[in-house]
Amino acid sequence: MNIVVIGLSHHTSPVELRERFAFADAKIPGALTLLRxxxxxxxxxxxSTCNRVEIYTAxxxxxxxxxxxxxxxxxTAHAFENPLGEEIYALAEPQSLHHxxxxxxxxxxxxxxxxxxxxxxxxxYKIAHEHKHTGARLNKAFQRAFNVAKQIRTETxxxxxxxxxxxxxxxxxxxxxxxxxxxxxxxxxxxxxxxKTARALLSRGAKSIIVANRSHERAQILAKEFGxxxxxxxxxxxxxxxxxxxxxxxxxxxxILDRAKLEPLMKARxxxxxxxxDIAVPRDIAPEVNFLENVYxxxxxxxxxxxxxxxxQRKEEIVRCxxxxxxxVRPLVEIKSVQPRMDTxxxxxxxxxxxx
Amino acid sequence: MSWFTDRHFFLIxxxxxxxxxxxxxxxxxKGFRTDDRASYFLxxxxxxxxxxxxxxxGFNFKECPVNNLYEATTFIAWTIVAAxxxxxxxxxxxxxxAFASPVLFAMGVFALMPALDPPHALHPNFSNGLTxxxxxxxxxxxxxxGLSAVAALMFLTEEHNLKFHKLRAIFSxxxxxxxxxxxxxxxxxxxxxxxxxxxxxxxxLLKQKxxxxxxxxxxxxxxxxxxxxxxxxxxxxxxxxQGGRRFAxxxxxxxxxxxxxxxxxxxxxxxxxx
Numbered sequence: 001m002n003i004v005v006i007g008l009s010h011h012t013s014p015v016e017l018r019e020r021f022a023f024a025d026a027k028i029p030g031a032l033t034l035l036r037x038x039x040x041x042x043x044x045x046x047x048s049t050c051n052r053v054e055i056y057t058a059x060x061x062x063x064x065x066x067x068x069x070x071x072x073x074x075x076t077a078h079a080f081e082n083p084l085g086e087e088i089y090a091l092a093e094p095q096s097l098h099h100x101x102x103x104x105x106x107x108x109x110x111x112x113x114x115x116x117x118x119x120x121x122x123x124x125y126k127i128a129h130e131h132k133h134t135g136a137r138l139n140k141a142f143q144r145a146f147n148v149a150k151q152i153r154t155e156t157x158x159x160x161x162x163x164x165x166x167x168x169x170x171x172x173x174x175x176x177x178x179x180x181x182x183x184x185x186x187x188x189x190x191x192x193x194x195x196k197t198a199r200a201l202l203s204r205g206a207k208s209i210i211v212a213n214r215s216h217e218r219a220q221i222l223a224k225e226f227g228x229x230x231x232x233x234x235x236x237x238x239x240x241x242x243x244x245x246x247x248x249x250x251x252x253x254x255x256i257l258d259r260a261k262l263e264p265l266m267k268a269r270x271x272x273x274x275x276x277x278d279i280a281v282p283r284d285i286a287p288e289v290n291f292l293e294n295v296y297x298x299x300x301x302x303x304x305x306x307x308x309x310x311x312x313q314r315k316e317e318i319v320r321c322x323x324x325x326x327x328x329v330r331p332l333v334e335i336k337s338v339q340p341r342m343d344t345x346x347x348x349x350x351x352x353x354x355x356x
Numbered sequence: 357m358s359w360f361t362d363r364h365f366f367l368i369x370x371x372x373x374x375x376x377x378x379x380x381x382x383x384x385x386k387g388f389r390t391d392d393r394a395s396y397f398l399x400x401x402x403x404x405x406x407x408x409x410x411x412x413x414g415f416n417f418k419e420c421p422v423n424n425l426y427e428a429t430t431f432i433a434w435t436i437v438a439a440x441x442x443x444x445x446x447x448x449x450x451x452x453x454a455f456a457s458p459v460l461f462a463m464g465v466f467a468l469m470p471a472l473d474p475p476h477a478l479h480p481n482f483s484n485g486l487t488x489x490x491x492x493x494x495x496x497x498x499x500x501x502g503l504s505a506v507a508a509l510m511f512l513t514e515e516h517n518l519k520f521h522k523l524r525a526i527f528s529x530x531x532x533x534x535x536x537x538x539x540x541x542x543x544x545x546x547x548x549x550x551x552x553x554x555x556x557x558x559x560x561l562l563k564q565k566x567x568x569x570x571x572x573x574x575x576x577x578x579x580x581x582x583x584x585x586x587x588x589x590x591x592x593x594x595x596x597x598q599g600g601r602r603f604a605x606x607x608x609x610x611x612x613x614x615x616x617x618x619x620x621x622x623x624x625x626x627x628x629x630x
Contacts, residue, residue: 175514178532271598293600
């Protein structure tokens with residue numbers, strides 16, 4: 001019995017196509033029953049997320065034939081009649097197992113190393129398992145995939161660090177403050193990025209959000225959404241005595257906060273640490289405020305550069321992750337010889353193998 | 357094994373502190389990204405040997421082993437390790453160990469200099485329980501100040517990384533700077549309490565020995581100065597908001613001052629060296 005996978009992902013197809021092939025959670029058990037009843041697969045798991053739709057099967061068919069049948073099934077299930085080419089990929093062992101392990105570990109994700117996919121894969125497997133659509137082969141393969149994902153998470157830095165500006169800001173806050181639970185956040189200028197950053201801080205336990213915006217109405221809407229309060233735009237400086245983190249993203253053409261303005265405010269704060277996140281362009285906060293004691297200023301370039309460094313480090317970890325995966329795939333592969341990679345019409349052989 | 361004296365045990369412990377210091381260099385180069393269990397277990401092993409060394413000395417002479425500079429130094433180093441091993445149970449504060457190792461190594465090498473450990477006199481300096489308690493409390497206080505300086509070093513490292521936007525500021529496993537500041541503060545407070553308790557015995561001991569409650573003595577004046585200085589540090593922090601970098605530098609500087617001057621005042625003191 002061979003494990004084969006067929007699917008579409010963000011690597012091969014646009015969202016317009018992926019959404020055509022997406023399976024709603026409620027429809028997955030029915031689709032699995034149909035698939036097994038058709039005789040194509042003895043065991044099957046369907047993974048359907050915003051970035052990928054994949055069918056993992058254990059089948060007694062020859063891989064070439066299985067690919068043709070699975071592609072036909074996929075098109076029929078979604079009443080899709082247009083021709084499909086490179087948008088769909090099909091893999092047989094050992095590449096199919098290698099792919100499954102990569103997906104579980106977040107190595108095939110749009111955001112390299114993200115962990116959400118592991119949860120989605122576990123859910124997909126659980127649905128198939130609960131409806132008795134999995135057997136010895138897929139059970140073993142998926143369990144191993146979950147273990148490999150865990151091993152990769154603990155032994156490598158692939159999931160370490162933040163690769164978005166908002167989460168880098170949260171990490172910085174966590175390196176300054178003992179806990180975010182008692183922290184008050186001031187948002188000056190209600191832009192999309194500042195909103196995301198404030199939301200990220202709130203999700204990590206920040207106590208409250210104060211919003212100051214030129215349009216007070218917009219400030220009120222946002223404050224209500226965050227469960228915080230809105231203040232007049234001219235009054236934001238008065239809040240500095242209480243707050244711990246300020247996120248600034250106004251469209252002001254000049255600095256709205258400089259050293260002369262901040263220095264007396266810091267005295268009033270009794271020099272408690274203050275994290276300033278300036279995501280405005282042109283910048284809202286004069287860079288020399290960073291020379292003040294207990295003030296930590298980060299602008300958009302600083303945050304993006306940290307996020308880029310993190311991503312670079314994650315990419316450097318790929319080789320280690322691949323080595324772990326190759327080692328774990330080996331015992332699972334029934335046929336040791338290298339399997340050909342085929343197109344989904346069952347012909348046109350391409351040899352793409354993993355090196356043991 | 358009679359040739360294997362307490363000093364040999366202490367020598368091995370110092371070597372382990374040295375390994376801990378080398379490990380700090382490795383962690384530093386790695387940007388403090390790896391867990392620091394290795395340094396914890398290194399210090400735990402060193403602590404066991406250090407304790408054996410002190411016990412052996414104590415049992416041999418049937419007194420608390422704080423009679424000369426060697427013993428005083430080993431005692432202070434021992435209190436620093438003991439306090440660290442308790443604090444290091446919290447994984448978030450385990451990095452103190454890596455930073456403590458170089459301090460312990462330096463103290464150990466200093467203590468091992470032969471001139472600091474002359475043969476015991478017929479009548480030891482600290483011959484009764486009250487004297488031993490007085491000395492132990494003061495050395496424990498110095499240990500707490502030492503550990504506070506170690507936390508301050510961590511604070512300064514992390515604060516520098518954050519100020520200059522170094523990636524290792526968030527990639528490292530050092531605790532947040534606010535927590536480090538709190539740790540510094542608590543250890544200083546503990547040190548002051550211990551020093552106060554230790555100094556409180558001084559009038560009683562002076563009365564026993566010299567029949568007076570106060571006697572002008574370089575070490576006593578020095579201890580009062582240190583006591584006032586540390587209280588001043590905490591007052592400045594609490595009432596004048598002198599936290600952060602200045603507080604950390606003051607903590608490191610004041611402990612360095614103690615390390616460099618304590619021995620001199622101890623030797624100058626006629627009360628402690630009659």
